[in-house]
Amino acid sequence: MTTPDDADQTAGDEHSPAMIRADLLAALALIILAVAMLYGSWTMDRLELRRIQPLTAPGLVPGLLSAALLVCGLILAIRSMRLPAPGGWTSLGAAITSGPARRVGVVLLLALTYTLGLVGLLPFWLATGLFVFAFILVFETWLAEPRRSLLQSAPWAIGIAVATAAIVTFVFERAFLVRLP
Amino acid sequence: MLDGLGLLLGGITHFLTPLSLFNIAWATLLGIVIGALPGLTATMGVALLVTLTYKMAPDQAILCLMCIYSGAIYGGSRTAILLAIPGTPASAATTLDGHPLALQGKAGLAMGLATTSSALGTIIGIIALALIAPLLAEAALKFGTYEFFWLALFGVVISGQLTAMDDPLKGYIAGILGLMVAMVGMETLHAHQRFTFGISALGGGVDLIPAMVGAFGLAEILGVMKRTVHARIVSSGDRVVPKFNEILKYWRTTLRSGIIGTFVGIVPGVGEDVGAWASYAAAKRSSKEANLFGKGSQEGLIAAETGNSAVVPGAMIPTLTLALPGSAAAAVLIAAMFIHGIRPGPLLMTESPEVLYQIVAVLLFSTLAILIFGLTLTKPLLTVLAVPRERLMAVVYVLCVVGSFAITQRMFDIYVMVFFGIAGFILREMKFPMAPLVLGIILGDLLDLNLRRGLMLTNGDPTPFFTRPISAVICLIIVFTILMSIPAVSKRVKAVLGRGKKEEIPKQA
Numbered sequence: 192m193t194t195p196d197d198a199d200q201t202a203g204d205e206h207s208p209a210m211i212r213a214d215l216l217a218a219l220a221l222i223i224l225a226v227a228m229l230y231g232s233w234t235m236d237r238l239e240l241r242r243i244q245p246l247t248a249p250g251l252v253p254g255l256l257s258a259a260l261l262v263c264g265l266i267l268a269i270r271s272m273r274l275p276a277p278g279g280w281t282s283l284g285a286a287i288t289s290g291p292a293r294r295v296g297v298v299l300l301l302a303l304t305y306t307l308g309l310v311g312l313l314p315f316w317l318a319t320g321l322f323v324f325a326f327i328l329v330f331e332t333w334l335a336e337p338r339r340s341l342l343q344s345a346p347w348a349i350g351i352a353v354a355t356a357a358i359v360t361f362v363f364e365r366a367f368l369v370r371l372p
Numbered sequence: 373m374l375d376g377l378g379l380l381l382g383g384i385t386h387f388l389t390p391l392s393l394f395n396i397a398w399a400t401l402l403g404i405v406i407g408a409l410p411g412l413t414a415t416m417g418v419a420l421l422v423t424l425t426y427k428m429a430p431d432q433a434i435l436c437l438m439c440i441y442s443g444a445i446y447g448g449s450r451t452a453i454l455l456a457i458p459g460t461p462a463s464a465a466t467t468l469d470g471h472p473l474a475l476q477g478k479a480g481l482a483m484g485l486a487t488t489s490s491a492l493g494t495i496i497g498i499i500a501l502a503l504i505a506p507l508l509a510e511a512a513l514k515f516g517t518y519e520f521f522w523l524a525l526f527g528v529v530i531s532g533q534l535t536a537m538d539d540p541l542k543g544y545i546a547g548i549l550g551l552m553v554a555m556v557g558m559e560t561l562h563a564h565q566r567f568t569f570g571i572s573a574l575g576g577g578v579d580l581i582p583a584m585v586g587a588f589g590l591a592e593i594l595g596v597m598k599r600t601v602h603a604r605i606v607s608s609g610d611r612v613v614p615k616f617n618e619i620l621k622y623w624r625t626t627l628r629s630g631i632i633g634t635f636v637g638i639v640p641g642v643g644e645d646v647g648a649w650a651s652y653a654a655a656k657r658s659s660k661e662a663n664l665f666g667k668g669s670q671e672g673l674i675a676a677e678t679g680n681s682a683v684v685p686g687a688m689i690p691t692l693t694l695a696l697p698g699s700a701a702a703a704v705l706i707a708a709m710f711i712h713g714i715r716p717g718p719l720l721m722t723e724s725p726e727v728l729y730q731i732v733a734v735l736l737f738s739t740l741a742i743l744i745f746g747l748t749l750t751k752p753l754l755t756v757l758a759v760p761r762e763r764l765m766a767v768v769y770v771l772c773v774v775g776s777f778a779i780t781q782r783m784f785d786i787y788v789m790v791f792f793g794i795a796g797f798i799l800r801e802m803k804f805p806m807a808p809l810v811l812g813i814i815l816g817d818l819l820d821l822n823l824r825r826g827l828m829l830t831n832g833d834p835t836p837f838f839t840r841p842i843s844a845v846i847c848l849i850i851v852f853t854i855l856m857s858i859p860a861v862s863k864r865v866k867a868v869l870g871r872g873k874k875e876e877i878p879k880q881a
Contacts, residue, residue: 213802221545228552231567238562246832247824249564253555260548267541291598298597298765299794302590306773306786319770326766335762336600347763355767359774370781 208279209286211271218268225264228257294334301326320356324348376506376729383729387737392435396734399436400741401749403443405756408451409764411596413460414444414644415701416588420771422581422708423778430712431730437708438731439738441701442494442684445644446742449486449677450753453479454605462644462683465652465676471606472668480610480750481618485670486677487746488619489626493678494739496630497637497685502732504638505721509693509728512718517826518837522846524819527696528812529850531641533857535805540857546804550812551819553578560821561828573784580707580813582776582785583792587806588700589772590793593765595800605757613747622671625655629678636679637686641811643699644680651679685735692716692728696815700807703814711779 235250237243286292301322309318327348331339364370387396399421406417417440425433448459453470463470466486473482515523528551532543556567557577568574619626629651636647655675656665665672687698688705695717697703709716714727721728776789796806830836837843856862 210803217802228567235566236564238564241562243562244828244832246827247561249559249562249566252820252823253552253566256548256551256555260545260552263541263545263548267545270541290600294600295594295598295797298594302593302769303790305769306790310773310786311783323766323770326769327763330597330762331760351763351767355770359770363774363778 207282208276209283211274211276212279212283214267215271218264218271221260221264222268225257225261228253229261232257294330297329297334298326301329316356316360319359320352322352323355324352327351376502379725379729380502380732382726383731383733384736386431386726386730387435387733392432393737395432395436396439396737396741399439400443400738401745403440403738404447404450404742404745404753406440407444407447407449407463408459408753408756409759410451410455410457410459411592411761411765412444412768413588413592414441414448414462415584415699415704416592417441417444418701418704418708419581419584419588420775422704422711423775425708426711426779430714433712434705434709434714434727434731435734437705438734439741441705442681442735442738443742445680445684446487446490446677446746449490450483451757453482453486454607454754454757460644462648462680463676464645465648465679466673468652468666469669469672469676472666473670473673474606476668478610478668479606480612481614481670482673483750484612484614484747485618485673487612487743488614489629489674489677490681490746491739491743492619492626493630493633493681494685494735494742496627496678497634497682498732498735498739500631500634501685501689501735502729505689505693505728506725508689509718509721512693513722515694515718515842516840517822517829518840518843519846521819521822521826521837522843522850523694523696524815524822526846526850527640527815528808528819529853530639531811532805532808533853534639534642534646535807536803539803542802542804543808544854544857546799546806547808547812549799550809551816553583553809553813554816555820560817561824573782577817578788578813579780579785580703580810581779582788583813584700584704584707584810585772585776586789586792586794587796587810589775590769590789591796591800591806593769593772594793594797596761597765605754607754612750618670622674625659625671625675626678628654628658629675630682633679633682634686634689637683637698638689640690640696640698641700641703641807643687643701643807644683647683647686648676648680651682652676685732688731688735692720692731693718695818697811700810703810706814 232250232254235248235253237245237248237250239245305318305322309321312318313321328341328344331344331348332341387393402421403414403417406412407414418437421437421440425436428436444460445462448461448463449466449470451457451459452463452466453474456467456471458464458467470482470486473479528547529544532545532547533540534543536543536546554577556574558565558575565575632651632654633647636642636650637644652665652672652675655671656662659665659669659671661669661671683699687702690696690698691702691706693716695706695715697706706716714720714724772789772793773786776785777783779785796809799809800806826837827834838847856865
């Protein structure tokens with residue numbers, strides 16, 4: 192179910208030109224995945240040496256599933272190609288390079304730097320503090336409308352960063368005895 | 373029957389301890405807060421809290437998770453009424469009438485009615501849970517390998533169909549993708565490793581909790597941060613506690629919505645949002661004041677809130693008796709139960725019948741807590757709504773990371789979370805529903821194992837899958853569901869049915 196403010200900002204509604212074209216890309220990705228998995232299932236060890244009933248081979252269900260996905264992917268692709276979508280590619284391109292997409296990109300960049308880069312490199316509490324601080328600052332002083340001034344935002348960002356780092360580390364390492372990464 | 377009553381009383385008294393009551397209070401309140409904060413959903417709340425309740429005793433852990441679940445489904449109504457943003461997808465139907473009521477200066481009345489309707493809806497669902505679950509569990513004892521294969525397939529198909537009403541194809545694709553994820557790792561019949569690509573961490577398969585934290589946590593964060601809209605809170609000072617005649621005026625709607633919600637809950641993988649929409653539509657169709665719907669109808673608000681809350685106990689019926697999750701959050705609950713050594717399924721009622729009645733008791737207590745908190749804590753909950761999401765989401769992401777790491781303490785689970793977060797976000801943006809995907813992940817093993825075990829038992833002969841009575845019925849339902857989702861077929865069937873109706877009308881006249 193979409194919320195009212197969702198509908199006008201996403202790539203589009205059910206049958207908007209952009210969505211129809213996006214479906215085609217998704218269908219292609221699904222078909223590739225299905226074919227790859229079908230190949231994987233077909234060539235999977237059928238355990239003939241262990242003399243199992245041939246129909247209980249491990250590749251049976253993955254094979255059936257990839258066949259089903261292949262059918263669904265083809266239907267999606269054909270449907271997408273048959274529906275008229277004037278200006279679909281341009282509006283899809285616009286959706287991918289739009290402001291909302293940039294915000295998503297920034298969130299991902301911050302999140303991935305934190306999880307794949309900082310965690311493990313720095314102590315967990317420091318990585319967490321840095322991430323929270325950067326996240327709040329970026330979205331309050333740069334990617335916000337209206338923007339806040341650095342002076343307004345920074346104390347909050349520091350406060351929340353320190354509190355989160357301290358509480359999470361304390362709760363998990365002391366109370367739950369989890370060795371954080 | 374009397375046995376059941378005894379067990380139910382046992383369940384209630386079991387939780388009449390200070391520790392349990394304390395846990396009920398904080399967990400329900402936390403649930404309400406999670407539900408009220410846009411971007412934090414019930415499923416995400418339950419998935420994150422699995423980690424926090426990991427070290428608790430099994431009964432207390434399940435108690436906390438259940439309270440969070442039902443609290444969050446209720447909590448979303450607060451945001452729906454005051455901000456016109458559903459706090460969780462379950463309250464999307466609530467916004468239609470709740471927010472207009474608030475704009476008319478009746479925010480207090482709307483919040484009060486939402487609270488009482490939620491409570492009544494849960495109670496209708498609880499009664500159904502206590503009555504139907506034991507019967508279903510008994511019937512399920514007759515289910516064999518063949519039936520469980522079809523049930524698993526049925527769950528994914530029906531969930532795909534109903535969670536993507538206008539485009540079932542995408543629902544099916546999501547379901548198949550979920551089932552495919554479940555194929556990764558060691559299979560249980562011959563202990564063969566599938567699709568692990570030499571990565572030893574994949575040998576155990578993809579864990580449900582990190583996958584859910586990603587698909588409902590990180591994906592949700594990305595969805596929330598994408599938007600720049602800021603909503604304004606409508607406040608008003610009118611009375612929150614509703615009068616009895618305001619609650620009872622639409623008792624038919626309450627009862628109908630409760631039953632619809634419970635039924636939607638029983639259907640595997642179809643959750644609170646569908647329950648709310650279905651009972652809202654039914655109420656609108658049969659209401660004398662249908663023209664008021666969408667403009668601040670109290671009846672519409674009652675229908676939506678009763679409908680979504682009744683789904684919670686309803687969803688527990690297949691979850692406990694068949695291990696078929698009735699909703700996305702129930703899927704996390706199944707994973708949590710396994711962690712705590714409780715095995716839901718047909719044997720639950722024979723192995724540990726008290727679990728069912730303890731869950732009934734927990735739901736009763738949490739309903740009571742929702743009533744108390746909902747009708748008294750109006751002001752404090754308002755401050756929750758004012759928390760800026762920039763600050764909240766940063767902290768939530770940290771919890772996602774810790775939450776997916778803490779259970780098995782592997783970095784690999786964090787990568788799983790990130791992968792499912794990004795994939796989930798892209799799928800969601802393209803209108804693929806998440807519930808069938810989750811259902812697929814949890815049912816994949818059941819489907820795979822039972823199909824091949826059935827074939828092993830018959831030495832390769834698939835006939836029992838189609839000739840055993842229960843199997844045949846489920847198989848026919850699946851075929852019918854898929855056929856009806858093909859536009860060309862459903863159009864023709866409807867045309868045939870429509871012709872039948874037209875012929876009947878003159879006869880009646």
